[in-house]
Amino acid sequence: MASQTASFQLSIRPVPRKHDAETLPQLIGRINEERGHFRNITEDSLQAEIEVRDAEAGEDVTIDEAPSSAEDVEARRKEIYAARAELLKYVGSVR
Secondary structure, eight states: OOOOOOOOOOOOSOOOOTTOSOOHHHHHHHHHHHHOOGGGOOHHHHHHHHHHHHHHHTOOOOOOOSOSSHHHHHHHHHHHHHHHHHHHHHHTTOO
């Protein structure tokens, strides 16, 4: 009696949840399709684009750059580091 082994592929990616609108890899892929690579995007160009969009919408938006306390600064720093870590995890896989 010969034994047969079945080979199959198993995805190690998490199953997308229905309430997730768009995952980070999907978002990066969509941005690459719409605008091209991130290399050409600068903070100044994004700020100009935001100002144009706000002017077209008739909104006067001011950004408060100063956090209110040291706790807010630390919380924001942790949030930014977590987002950066997630972004770096997926940037290499999207091409």
